[in-house]
Amino acid sequence: MDFSGIDISIPSVCFFQDNDKLSFKEINNILKGKSGIVDFFEKEDDFKQIRETLMNSQSIVAESQVEYGDYQTNQQLTQLVCNYLSNKNINPQILIEPTCGKGNFILSAIQTFKNLEQVWGIEIQEKYLWQLKFSLLEYYLKNPQANKPEIHLYHYDVFNFDFQKIKEQISGKELLVIGNPPWVTNTTLSSLNSKNLPEKSNFKQAKGIDAITGKGNFDIGEFIALKMLDLFSKENGHFAFLIKNSVIKNIVFEQKRNNYPIADFEKHTINAQKEFGAAVDASLFVCKFNSTPEFTAKEYNFYTSQKRTVLGWVNNKFASDIEKYKKYQHLDGVCPFEWRQGIKHDCAKVMELERIDGGFRNQLGEEFELEEDLIYGILKSSDLKAESIDTPRKYTIVTQKKIGENTEKVLSKLPKTKEYLQKHKEYFSQRKSSIYNGKPMFSIFGIGDYSFKPYKVAISGLYKQTKFTLVKPSDTVLLLDDTCYFIGFDNLEDAQTVQNELNNSEMQEFIQSFMFTDAKRAITKDLLMRIYLKTAIVPERYSWNLFG
Numbered sequence: 001m002d003f004s005g006i007d008i009s010i011p012s013v014c015f016f017q018d019n020d021k022l023s024f025k026e027i028n029n030i031l032k033g034k035s036g037i038v039d040f041f042e043k044e045d046d047f048k049q050i051r052e053t054l055m056n057s058q059s060i061v062a063e064s065q066v067e068y069g070d071y072q073t074n075q076q077l078t079q080l081v082c083n084y085l086s087n088k089n090i091n092p093q094i095l096i097e098p099t100c101g102k103g104n105f106i107l108s109a110i111q112t113f114k115n116l117e118q119v120w121g122i123e124i125q126e127k128y129l130w131q132l133k134f135s136l137l138e139y140y141l142k143n144p145q146a147n148k149p150e151i152h153l154y155h156y157d158v159f160n161f162d163f164q165k166i167k168e169q170i171s172g173k174e175l176l177v178i179g180n181p182p183w184v185t186n187t188t189l190s191s192l193n194s195k196n197l198p199e200k201s202n203f204k205q206a207k208g209i210d211a212i213t214g215k216g217n218f219d220i221g222e223f224i225a226l227k228m229l230d231l232f233s234k235e236n237g238h239f240a241f242l243i244k245n246s247v248i249k250n251i252v253f254e255q256k257r258n259n260y261p262i263a264d265f266e267k268h269t270i271n272a273q274k275e276f277g278a279a280v281d282a283s284l285f286v287c288k289f290n291s292t293p294e295f296t297a298k299e300y301n302f303y304t305s306q307k308r309t310v311l312g313w314v315n316n317k318f319a320s321d322i323e324k325y326k327k328y329q330h331l332d333g334v335c336p337f338e339w340r341q342g343i344k345h346d347c348a349k350v351m352e353l354e355r356i357d358g359g360f361r362n363q364l365g366e367e368f369e370l371e372e373d374l375i376y377g378i379l380k381s382s383d384l385k386a387e388s389i390d391t392p393r394k395y396t397i398v399t400q401k402k403i404g405e406n407t408e409k410v411l412s413k414l415p416k417t418k419e420y421l422q423k424h425k426e427y428f429s430q431r432k433s434s435i436y437n438g439k440p441m442f443s444i445f446g447i448g449d450y451s452f453k454p455y456k457v458a459i460s461g462l463y464k465q466t467k468f469t470l471v472k473p474s475d476t477v478l479l480l481d482d483t484c485y486f487i488g489f490d491n492l493e494d495a496q497t498v499q500n501e502l503n504n505s506e507m508q509e510f511i512q513s514f515m516f517t518d519a520k521r522a523i524t525k526d527l528l529m530r531i532y533l534k535t536a537i538v539p540e541r542y543s544w545n546l547f548g
């Protein structure tokens with residue numbers, strides 16, 4: 001172990017310097033008496049090494065690591081959280097911090113909860129456990145009379161940790177599972193080739209295309225939160241985790257299926273930028289174990305206690321603002337049309353084109369001529385700001401009219417387009433997504449009859465705004481890229497009628513009552529398919545696009 005990076009305080013250094021003659025066994029006994037920590041040194045080698053280091057003691061700052069989703073909670077915040085819980089009369093005897101880091105939650109809990117008998121902390125980065133051990137030692141050297149629970153600290157991977165040994169100790173005692181689990185997703189970890197993943201890495205059970213396109217993406221923090229609820233929700237006690245708002249939404253959403261015996265859900269929003277320097281929406285999520293299952297969470301501002309909304313289940317429907325939702329519930333249903341996602345090609349450098357005098361320019365800066373046959377104007381999320389649009393900034397080559405179609409035949413009649421695509425074929429073969437595996441060369445996705453309808457009502461999946469844009473044809477029918485959703489129409493009047501219905505104030509309020517603005521993608525196909533459109537459009541005319 002490299003101890004050179006641990007921040008060890010002066011009183012702790014002095015303690016070791018004063019006791020430099022003690023043996024490994026003796027020092028562990030004294031340290032247990034002073035600090036409550038069982039086996040402060042697990043290995044004699046560590047003891048020898050650290051004693052040596054401390055004779056020339058230095059300090060370090062720990063590095064934050066993407067792989068470990070490492071955002072240590074500052075002690076001011078951990079203290080506020082513990083004070084809040086204590087004011088709610090939460091007074092645990094047993095505390096579990098499953099990914100304790102430097103242990104500020106443990107330090108604050110020890111100072112706040114006077115009934116604590118046992119503390120269990122687990123952490124994968126060894127340097128943090130040393131940091132915590134010395135912080136605890138310092139605290140108890142300064143406060144010898146303070147309550148001294150037995151403290152068990154494990155340098156371990158939480159995904160493989162055997163929590164059974166803790167469960168055996170609980171036997172009816174008041175438990176608090178507290179912490180701030182890693183802020184990183186399985187997708188990021190996979191891209192880093194990291195092994196810091198649970199074995200069941202597809203625990204969302206996303207299948208086929210959903211697994212490929214991101215529905216199997218999850219936060220490691222969500223996995224750990226659910227693991228804790230799985231293990232401990234039947235015990236007496238509470239759960240208090242700082243987690244991303246998207247994770248809280250998922251916990252409440254999945255509660256319908258999980259039916260954990262948990263209740264009194266509270267979501268206290270924090271300023272993650274201020275507390276962690278992280279541009280995410282996060283909150284303190286609190287709930288009570290061993291209760292009749294509940295399915296809604298009350299939202300507050302953590303700093304002012306101001307009440308906000310209530311999110312969760314209303315019968316079989318999920319809402320972000322239940323009060324508002326109940327006013328517009330009659331608009332909830334199944335959309336008669338199928339919302340479609342736009343074209344996916346994953347080859348912007350070659351496929352995103354600008355029209356220039358007499359030809360086109362690609363993102364590589366190359367200028368060339370192409371036949372017009374496969375050229376279509378294409379809109380991106382950022383183009384969908386106005387009420388209507390009929391002029392594209394970009395063009396693309398539509399190599400297929402439906403998914404999987406052979407591309408050779410059409411290209412054989414278009415020599416310039418064929419030559420251009422062939423010249424850049426390595427850009428296509430380097431596409432990472434496995435959806436392209438085994439498909440014809442230059443394949444695209446998100447394409448079908450619906451793509452070529454002249455009028456469309458569209459919305460961006462990237463932004464939070466809920467107004468819908470009318471898309472009209474220009475020199476070509478306009479297509480949308482895969483960040484947008486749309487319904488296609490044959491005539492302007494029908495498209496306008498649907499756009500008006502979607503943009504009226506009642507519908508807008510309804511959409512906002514069940515959309516989650518802090519999600520990475522606030523507008524999704526699932527959300528759009530919940531909008532029941534009552535506008536009278538002759539359904540037979542649209543049988544090609546009717547849903548269900």
Ligand SMILES: C[S@@+](CC[C@H](N)C(=O)[O-])C[C@H]1O[C@@H](n2cnc3c(N)ncnc32)[C@H](O)[C@@H]1O
Nearest residue numbers: 068071072073099100101123124157158180182
């Ligand atoms: C967001 S930080 C929070 C640390 C601490 N809970 C706090 O509130 O300050 C997440 C912690 O999880 C630890 N961690 C990441 N992966 C882990 C794993 N597989 N097992 C145990 N700890 C892990 C990181 O090293 C980091 O200390």
